[in-house]
Amino acid sequence: MYMEIHQLKKQGFKVRRIARKLRVSRTTVYKYLEKSPEEMSLWMASTKSRKKKLDPYEMIIHTWLTEHPDMSAAQIHDWLLEKYKDLKVGESTVRGYVKELREKYSIPKEEEKRIYQAVPELPMGQQAQVDFGQTNQKKSDGTSVKLNFITFVLSHSRYKYVEWLDRPFTTKDAIRCHENAFRYFGGIPNELVYDQDSLLIVSENSGDLILTAEFQSYREERKLNFTICRKADPESKGKIENVVGYIKGNFAKNRVFDHIDTWNEQTLAWLDRTGNKKVHNTTKKRPVEVFSLEKQHLRPIIKKITISNINSSITRTVRKDNTIVYLSNRYSVPLGTYKKGKSVFIEATDEGYLLIRDEKDGPTIAEHKISHQKGKLIQDTQHTRDRTKGIPAYITSIAEKFKNQELAHSYLKEIHRRYPRYIRDQLQLIGKEIKSDPELIDEVLEMCINKGIYSATEFSDIVQYVKRQSQVDKDAPIVESNIVQLTDADKLTISTKPHTRNLDSYLEVLEGVSK
Known part of the structure; x- marks a missing residue:
């Protein structure tokens, strides 16, 4: 190695090229280039005479190799760590040491080899x-x-x-x-x-x-x-x-x-x-x-x-959250699809899409791009909306939750006018607030109309505001008031002034003068 490095250097090779050619690190190349032939000889002589970390364990390793010639260096490393708890040695060190012992004591490694034989060529078309x-x-x-x-x-x-x-x-x-x-x-x-x-x-x-x-x-x-x-x-x-x-x-x-x-x-x-x-x-x-x-x-x-004539449809059970599982991912189906024991038919297309049908040859109720990841929820936003009702019927069903249904109906129609594309999302959000706080919705409705607020998100904000205010009022301390009219005797007592003594009397006492 030392001679090859110096020869390549004389031929004009750079350190990087030498390291790559000899498959060593650049640090090794620099170290060998810095050493003179005399220094190299002394260093090699010292390596032959120095002791190795595993020399104290030579006999036990030799015994293991003699009894079990097929033992690997990794197994010997494990046995050493098991027998000698305080030993700290790397597997590569054990591997090199075992290799030297096998050469020193002529203990070749026995390997169980599988016997192969050539297989005759099969006939054409077989x-x-x-x-x-x-x-x-x-x-x-x-x-x-x-x-x-x-x-x-x-x-x-x-x-x-x-x-x-x-x-x-x-x-x-x-x-x-x-x-x-x-x-x-x-x-x-x-x-x-x-x-x-x-x-x-x-x-x-x-x-x-x-x-x-x-x-x-x-x-x-x-x-x-x-x-x-x-x-x-x-x-x-x-x-x-x-x-x-x-x-x-x-x-x-x-x-x-x-x-x-x-x-x-x-x-x-x-x-x-x-x-x-x-x-x-x-x-x-x-x-x-x-x-x-x-x-x-x-x-x-x-x-x-x-x-396409082959029965290739696969069924999946619809879960309570209106999803099905396919290849470790969840795919959504339209809201309301779930029923106890409900199954749907799925099919993976060549283009990488998952088609979901209510019936085997029925129309597609959901279509998703198949994900190659795991544990993901692939959801279509359209599937989170309640489409079992038309818009007018949906507005009526929400308005019926209020005490003043006529006022609520006109309010919701105004929201529909302002947000025609997102009316289902708006109604769904208001319906959610009605379910969570039915006692506050009529008060919130009046506040929104008085302030000209026609938005489901702001409606929700008002609900939270009213809820916080009611909580503050509820937590405030209650001061009881018991006011009684004053009598003439009370007035006389109030007007009475106590007798006051002159300060000179106190000063005389403090100075030690007594009368």
Whole structure:
């Protein structure tokens, strides 16, 4: 290291370039450059003779390694801390020390290795492997977006298909992408291999697969043969695992996201240009050339399936606060939708919107942009207004809460004239004040009319003002007054003046003079 640093420095390399080239810090480079060869020799000799922090524990570590050759340095670090409570040592120190002991006493680390064998190439049209993936992409404005994709690969030719979404996949999305992939391939393979994905599979049930109802219906209609990979056994679908990594590392890496449609167009162009055209590292053939032969062995698509005909609606229970839960977020429905046991039908669109319907094929009662965050309340302001009544009926229902209904009706009509676009919000606010303080509303109504105040927010302010004033009057101390007319004797007592003594008498006493 010392020689390399000095040689690079003589060749004109700067410290930053030397550090980057040798993968060391600039501090290390400066330290080595400052030392002369003689100083370096002395320093290296001192490092060989100095004691190490773990030298007192050499025998116990040697015993552990001898008895358990497969022990890791991290486990030895844990055992040391457990046995010696006062020992303060970093894991990296233990790792270096264990490495030296293994070399010193020739104790190689034993590792349990899995035995692999090459899998024979499958016949043409026999199998396709399917998997999902996810990436984080930068946008042009500097923010990032999480993208999800599904990819298919024909096991014989390695011919690929990819489709992306800027939101989580639903079962309906997965079915649609299957149809797009089959059209891209020009046929259906005899077998499809999947990972254990909850979009498709509910339970393995000891080998008897239980699929989601929606995907089971699609499987029966397409007459698809499935194979599900065993848990923690990625080797059984190694081809698709390689494709997922290839998509992330070759297509998506460092690419700037603009729009999901543009992104999918770029993906198809990449498949034609690179993904399916470059020579495959294992087969040493171009997937597109092998696919031209394999395509003839795929099962033809006889019947076209329209995805919208598949029962893809999902039900959600309406909560008491007139919201439903979807992907860990709450979405509002119109006020008054909630009833005990009430359910609505929801559907996620390709454009990233959540549609909510009262009936499966009924009109949409709410539409929200799907949020990719968690724990958020997505609420439409229109859903906070009571739309079960028309405006005239709404005004009448509020006016009926006042004693002078005619005066209240004219007051509310004037508010409607001044705030036609926000009349429901105005009436809702006044209705809220009526529920909270029904005793004060008539007094507040008269004050507002006398002062020319025609606004629900100011009406609410007057209510709070009157409430505070009534509280002040209530808390004020009560002084009882008991006035009695004076009699002649009282007047005589008041007019009586007491006898006053001359001050000289007091002065004589203070001076010690007595008469």
